[in-house]
Amino acid sequence: GCGFSAPAGNISGQAAGSAGSSAGTAGEAAKSGSKTLVVYYSATGRTERVAKVIAKERQADIVKLVPLPDYTEADLDYNDTTSRVSREHDDAALREKIQLEKAVPDNWSSYDTIFIGYPIWWGIAAWPVDAFVKANDFTGKHVVTFATAYSSPLGNSGKLLFEMAGGKGQWQDGICFTGSLSEDKVREWVKSLE
Numbered sequence: 001g002c003g004f005s006a007p008a009g010n011i012s013g014q015a016a017g018s019a020g021s022s023a024g025t026a027g028e029a030a031k032s033g034s035k036t037l038v039v040y041y042s043a044t045g046r047t048e049r050v051a052k053v054i055a056k057e058r059q060a061d062i063v064k065l066v067p068l069p070d071y072t073e074a075d076l077d078y079n080d081t082t083s084r085v086s087r088e089h090d091d092a093a094l095r096e097k098i099q100l101e102k103a104v105p106d107n108w109s110s111y112d113t114i115f116i117g118y119p120i121w122w123g124i125a126a127w128p129v130d131a132f133v134k135a136n137d138f139t140g141k142h143v144v145t146f147a148t149a150y151s152s153p154l155g156n157s158g159k160l161l162f163e164m165a166g167g168k169g170q171w172q173d174g175i176c177f178t179g180s181l182s183e184d185k186v187r188e189w190v191k192s193l194e
């Protein structure tokens with residue numbers, strides 16, 4: 001078995017754009033000169049939803065990682081042992097060959113905090129993120145990982161990415177959102193980091 005079960009429910013719709021303002025957060029960030037970037041990969045949109053809430057909450061820039069070529073629905077079929085993800089899962093050499101449309105975000109050196117988001121694939125970070133982590137220097141940066149999954153935790157996904165980054169930067173395990181996504185829960189988590 002693949003060790004994970006189907007989601008308990010669909011993404012629950014939360015009204016976007018609450019009346020709450022994050023101006024205070026932005027003000028504090030501006031004062032300390034801190035600049036945040038949210039970088040994510042998302043195959044089916046769940047991690048993207050979380051990433052957008054984080055970026056809004058932190059007044060951060062946001063960048064989506066796009067694999068070249070991108071994954072089709074058939075590529076993502078983990079029940080098919082011959083699908084692209086299944087073959088990549090079985091063969092680390094294939095994972096290492098994955099290219100991104102753009103691996104180095106614009107103005108990389110201007111950010112001191114980087115949120116990295118990804119879906120959990122077979123217990124680890126979806127591997128399109130690997131190419132991003134390997135292509136950038138995290139020296140002096142504070143990194144927070146986050147993920148979405150049906151049921152799996154972050155596990156050692158963050159530790160593995162930290163190793164791929166050559167042990168550079170100050171990395172902190174964030175959170176893995178499972179089951180139905182709640183934008184309120186994402187906001188709560190972001191606030192708890194401050």
Ligand SMILES: Cc1cc2nc3c(=O)[nH]c(=O)nc-3n(C[C@H](O)[C@H](O)[C@H](O)COP(=O)(O)O)c2cc1C
Pocket residue numbers: 003004005041042043044045046047048076077078085118119120121122123124148149150151152
């Ligand atoms: C190839 C593949 C492997 C997956 N492996 C796991 C897993 O090990 N544990 C889990 O809980 N969910 C797993 N899932 C489910 C995804 O983690 C989950 O649907 C995630 O929220 C998708 O995020 P996205 O919409 O940003 O791509 C897997 C999905 C795919 C496509």
